[in-house]
Amino acid sequence: MKVIRKIKRKISGGVKKCSTAFMRYGMKWYEADKQEHARSFKRDNYRLAQSGQLTQEKKQEILSGVFRRRVGYELNWNNPRSFNEKINWLRLNYQNPLVTRCCDKFSVKGYVTEILGPEFVVPTIDWWTTPDQIDFDKLPDKFVLKVNWSSGMNIIVPDKSKLDQDEVRKKLRYWTQPSQNNYYELFNWGYKYMSPVIYAEEYISEIGDSSQVYDYKFFCYDGVCKNLFITTDRFTHKTYNWFDRDFNELPFTYGTVGKTEGGVKKPRHYEDMIAWAEKLSKPFPFVRVDFYEIGDRVMVGEMTFYCGGGILAFHPQKWDFELGKNIRLPAPLHFDELRQYEAIEPKEAYMLEKENGISIQEKQHYCEQKGYAQLFYWPDLTHPRSFNEKLLWLALHYQSPVVARAVDKYEMKSYVSELVGPEYVVPAIGVYEDVNDIDWDALPEQFVAKSTAGWSGKQVVIVREKSYRNEGVFKARVAEWLYPWNTYRYENMCITDQKIKPRIIIEQLLGDGRSALVDYKFYCTYGEAKMALVVCDRKAKNQTRAFVDVSTWTAMPFRRRGIHKANSAPKPEKLDEMLGICKKLSAGAPLVRVDFYEHEGRIYVGEVSYDPGLFLRFEPVEWDFKLGEYIDLDRIDPKCLHDV
Numbered sequence: 001m002k003v004i005r006k007i008k009r010k011i012s013g014g015v016k017k018c019s020t021a022f023m024r025y026g027m028k029w030y031e032a033d034k035q036e037h038a039r040s041f042k043r044d045n046y047r048l049a050q051s052g053q054l055t056q057e058k059k060q061e062i063l064s065g066v067f068r069r070r071v072g073y074e075l076n077w078n079n080p081r082s083f084n085e086k087i088n089w090l091r092l093n094y095q096n097p098l099v100t101r102c103c104d105k106f107s108v109k110g111y112v113t114e115i116l117g118p119e120f121v122v123p124t125i126d127w128w129t130t131p132d133q134i135d136f137d138k139l140p141d142k143f144v145l146k147v148n149w150s151s152g153m154n155i156i157v158p159d160k161s162k163l164d165q166d167e168v169r170k171k172l173r174y175w176t177q178p179s180q181n182n183y184y185e186l187f188n189w190g191y192k193y194m195s196p197v198i199y200a201e202e203y204i205s206e207i208g209d210s211s212q213v214y215d216y217k218f219f220c221y222d223g224v225c226k227n228l229f230i231t232t233d234r235f236t237h238k239t240y241n242w243f244d245r246d247f248n249e250l251p252f253t254y255g256t257v258g259k260t261e262g263g264v265k266k267p268r269h270y271e272d273m274i275a276w277a278e279k280l281s282k283p284f285p286f287v288r289v290d291f292y293e294i295g296d297r298v299m300v301g302e303m304t305f306y307c308g309g310g311i312l313a314f315h316p317q318k319w320d321f322e323l324g325k326n327i328r329l330p331a332p333l334h335f336d337e338l339r340q341y342e343a344i345e346p347k348e349a350y351m352l353e354k355e356n357g358i359s360i361q362e363k364q365h366y367c368e369q370k371g372y373a374q375l376f377y378w379p380d381l382t383h384p385r386s387f388n389e390k391l392l393w394l395a396l397h398y399q400s401p402v403v404a405r406a407v408d409k410y411e412m413k414s415y416v417s418e419l420v421g422p423e424y425v426v427p428a429i430g431v432y433e434d435v436n437d438i439d440w441d442a443l444p445e446q447f448v449a450k451s452t453a454g455w456s457g458k459q460v461v462i463v464r465e466k467s468y469r470n471e472g473v474f475k476a477r478v479a480e481w482l483y484p485w486n487t488y489r490y491e492n493m494c495i496t497d498q499k500i501k502p503r504i505i506i507e508q509l510l511g512d513g514r515s516a517l518v519d520y521k522f523y524c525t526y527g528e529a530k531m532a533l534v535v536c537d538r539k540a541k542n543q544t545r546a547f548v549d550v551s552t553w554t555a556m557p558f559r560r561r562g563i564h565k566a567n568s569a570p571k572p573e574k575l576d577e578m579l580g581i582c583k584k585l586s587a588g589a590p591l592v593r594v595d596f597y598e599h600e601g602r603i604y605v606g607e608v609s610y611d612p613g614l615f616l617r618f619e620p621v622e623w624d625f626k627l628g629e630y631i632d633l634d635r636i637d638p639k640c641l642h643d644v
Contacts, residue, residue: 038185041185042179042180042184042185043179043184045062045184045185045187046178046179046181046184049184054187056092059092059187060077060092062187063075063088063092063186063187063310064077066186066311067084067085067088067310067311070311070312070313071084071311071312071313071320072313072317073317075088077089080324080329081321081324082320082321082323082324083314083320083321083323083324083326083327084308084310084311084312084313084314084320084324085310085324086286086324086327086329087286087306087307087308087309087310088310089329090285090286090305090306090327090329091186091187091188091189091305091306091310092187092189093332093333093334094189094285094330094332094333095189095333095334095335095336096283096284096333096335097335097376097377098111098283098284099189099190099284099305100190100191100192100193100194100376101376101621102190102287102303102305103188103190103191103194103303103304103305104148104149104190104191104194104197105146105148105149105302106124106127106146106148106197106199106620107148107619107620107621108300108302108303109121109122109124109620110620110621110622111280111303112280112300113622114622115279115280116276116279116280116300119297119299120276120298120299120300121299121300122201122202122204122292122299122301123201123202124199124200124201125139125140125143125199125200125201125202126138126139126199126200126567127197127198127199127200127557127565128197128198128199128565128567129195129196129197129198129559129564129565130173130176130198130564131168131169131172131173131176131198132169133565133566133567134169134172134198134200135567136160136163136165139160139200140160140202140203141159141160141161142157142158142159142160142203143157143160143200143201143202143203144156144157144200144201144202144203145157145168145172145198145199145200146198146199146200146201147172147175147176147180147196147197147198148194148196148197148198148199149180149181149182149191149194149195149196149197150175150180150181150182150185150191151182153175153180155168155171155172156203157203158203172198175196176196176198180196181194181196185309186306186309186310186311188305188306188309189335189336190305190306192336193376195561195562195619197619204292204294204299205294213292213294214230214231214232214264214267214292214293215230215231215290215291215292215301216228216230216267216273216290216291216292216293217229217230217231217288217289217290217291217304218273218274218277218288218289218290218291219286219288219307219323219326220277220278220280220281220284220286220287220288220289221285221286221326221327221328222284222285222328223278223281223282223283223284224278225245225274225277225278225281226244226245226326227242227243227244227245227250227323227326228242228243228245229241229242229243229254230243230264232260232264238257239257239258239259239260240253240254240255240257240258240259241259241260241263241264242254245274247266247270249263250319252314252315252316252319253314253315254308254312254313254314254315255308255312255313267291267293268293268296269293269298272298273291273293273298276289276291276298276300277289277291280300280303281303284305285327285328285329285330286305286326286327287303287304287305288303288304288305288307289303289304290302290303290304338372338373339373341369341370341373343370344366344493346485346486346487346490346491347483347485347490349485349490349493349494350484350485350490351485353490353494358493358494360396360643362493363396363493363494363495364381364396366492366493366495367379367381367392367395367396367495368381370615371388371389371392371615374561374615374616374617375388375615375617375621375624376617376621377621379392381393381396384628384633385625385628386624386625386627386628387618387624387625387627387628387630387631388615388616388617388618388624388628389628390591390628390631390633391591391611391612391613391614391631392495392614392615393633394590394591394610394611394631394633395492395495395496395611395614396495396643397641397642397643397644398497398590398610398636398640398641399497399640399641399642400497400589400640402415402589403497403498403610404497404498404499404500406585406592406608406610407488407498407500407608407609407610408452408453408500409450409451409452409453409454409505409607410428410431410452410503410505411452412425412605412607412608413425413426413428415608416585416605416608419584419585420581420584420585420605423602424581424603424604424605425604425605426507426508426510426597426604426606427507427508428505428506428507428508429443429444429447429506429507429508430505430506431452431503431504431505431506432503432504432505432506433482433501433503433504434482435475435478435479435482435504436475438475438504438506440466440471440474440475443463443466443506444466444508445465445466445467446463446464446465446466446509446512447463447466447506447507447508447509448460448461448462448463448506448507448508448509449461449463449474449478449504449505449506450504450505450506450507451478451481451486451487451502451503451504451505452500452501452502452503452504452505453486453487453488453489453498453500453501453502453503454481454486454487454488454502455488455491459481459486461474461477461478462509463509464509464512478504481502481504482502482503482504483502484501484502486502487500487502488500492614496610496611498610510597510599510604511599516536516537516538517597517598517599518534518535518536518570518572518597518598519534519535519538519595519596519597519606520532520533520534520572520578520595520596520597520598521533521534521535521593521594521595521596521612522550522578522579522582522593522594522595522596523591523592523593523612523630524582524583524585524586524589524591524592524593524594525586525589525590525591525592525630525631525632526586526587526588526589526590526632526635527582527583527584527586527587527588528582528583528586529550529578529579529582529583529586529594530550530630531547531548531549531550531556531627531630532547532548532550532569533545533546533547533548534546534547534548534566534569534570536566536569536570543563543564544563544564544565544566545559545560545563545564545565545566546565546566546567546568546569547559548569550575550579553569553571553575555567555568555569556623557623558618558619558620558623559618559619560613560616560617560618560619561616561617561619562619572596572598572603573598573601574598574603577603578594578596578603581594581596581603581605582594585605585608588637589610590631590632590633590635590636591610591611591612591631592608592609592610593607593608593609593610593612594607594608595607595608595609
């Protein structure tokens with residue numbers, strides 16, 4: 001019997017050693033394989049989306065298969081009852097733009113600051129839109145790098161001296177590829193319209209000097225907290241301990257994660273955390289609000305709308321249905337459909353105005369509907385506060401005889417010449433109302449053709465080598481610009497007071513036409529330049545744009561509509577001269593943008609705009625409202641207002 005017991009002990013010891021070896025090495029292989037599967041799954045879904053095959057039905061089909069494998073029963077889309085079923089229903093059918101702001105791990109800081117205060121967010125050291133912009137020398141010895149649009153995209157840096165910067169940039173470059181958006185993992189709608197942001201946060205630690213931080217996750221339903229779980233040992237042996245609102249521990253596990261033996265202590269600020277979570281969660285049918293408690297300070301980690309991806313099984317399963325009772329599903333809200341409103345084409349707007357006219361009410365409706373689709377909030381055009389709201393209000397109501405002249409790209413030259421001098425305009429070669437009047441042979445080898453009433457780069461042609469151009473092709477292209485509806489006014493349903501006759505202007509090409517000139521765009525109000533937008537590498541795929549404070553020439557921490565943000569911008573040699581020109585060209589106007597080029601020691605005014613960048617959202621959105629303070633509508637001369 002003793003021999004048999006010895007044999008059993010040896011066998012048992014061998015099994016334990018094998019089990020330990022598997023836990024140590026086998027789990028690494030398992031996790032690596034799981035990560036590769038997730039990457040492949042994301043790529044496949046991204047390709048489906050790009051091909052237009054990712055319909056609502058297709059998403060339901062894919063999610064149903066994942067749900068069945070991971071949770072263990074069929075997902076009922078028509079009558080969801082469990083917690084996991086309802087999370088899946090919400091991810092496809094609750095498309096609230098505010099969810100996008102709060103899902104974004106970077107933008108949510110602004111929301112938390114508005115509701116609770118700046119002391120509740122982990123301080124941001126800096127942020128970038130491409131990893132190549134990161135200057136590691138300017139970062140502290142300890143910090144955390146994150147990407148805003150997915151989970152797990154974190155790099156904890158406890159010692160910068162040991163950091164492989166090239167490897168970090170490589171990883172961040174991969175994480176910011178379009179296919180890595182969390183939306184393509186399980187179609188979490190809140191991530192769909194995000195632009196990638198890389199940001200560095202302060203390094204925080206709760207237990208000694210380790211990277212360990214306890215995570216307190218409060219589940220809120222229609223603004224009421226009913227349960228929570230606490231995560232410990234997040235970077236080694238993660239555990240979840242669940243509690244009800246009264247901090248009674250709940251008898252189940254979640255996913256494959258176990259519990260901390262001996263339980264978890266209630267955080268010191270427990271009651272306050274509940275109150276803060278309920279304030280943040282008030283607008284939503286369900287959200288999980290995560291807190292860190294660092295000494296006497298409490299900070300919000302993130303807000304999660306798709307807890308566990310809706311595919312982590314509860315054990316026993318009945319608790320999936322018990323927690324599901326807490327979620328009261330709202331009426332379906334499909335922002336995707338609201339964004340696909342029936343847009344009025346320029347030709348339609350032209351015909352409408354010509355036949356019956358377009359009322360101010362119809363124009364405002366257009367501004368509100370397109371504004372909601374592009375800005376992700378409903379613009380208040382009765383009491384405008386944000387920059388974009390005031391910009392739209394001015395487009396609707398501001399009327400000045402100067403505007404039509406200054407924004408016409410040909411008449412602007414004489415306007416600028418009269419106010420500041422002819423040396424500040426790019427010389428014109430000619431202006432034409434008929435393409436047949438253009439003498440192709442008489443044109444120089446290099447030139448630029450523009451529409452006098454066009455918008456963006458759609459109506460600009462740069463000719464660097466006329467010898468290699470076909471005259472007929474050129475004329476066929478620019479001839480389209482002469483249709484009366486192909487103007488900025490009709491592109492925006494006549495909301496602007498810019499009735500300009502479209503013509504073709506041909507002017508000299510500055511530089512060699514191959515290396516793009518830096519574009520300096522000064523935003524001015526009543527003769528004072530408030531900020532500048534500096535555009536570099538305009539012809540590059542990843543052009544950079546930096547908004548700068550003109551008084552200090554330092555970059556401002558925001559961007560417009562997902563364009564790459566630069567942390568610095570070249571300062572023009574003749575900045576003071578530019579500011580002097582801005583003062584004269586914007587005197588008496590509530591908002592004017594004056595664009596400059598600097599070439600061979602001279603300044604040229606490229607364009608004057610009274611409604612620059614209609615419907616372009618600011619990111620983070622709180623800057624839209626901060627910048628709105630620049631525009632004082634009360635100072636407008638009443639003679640320049642109509643239909644107010």
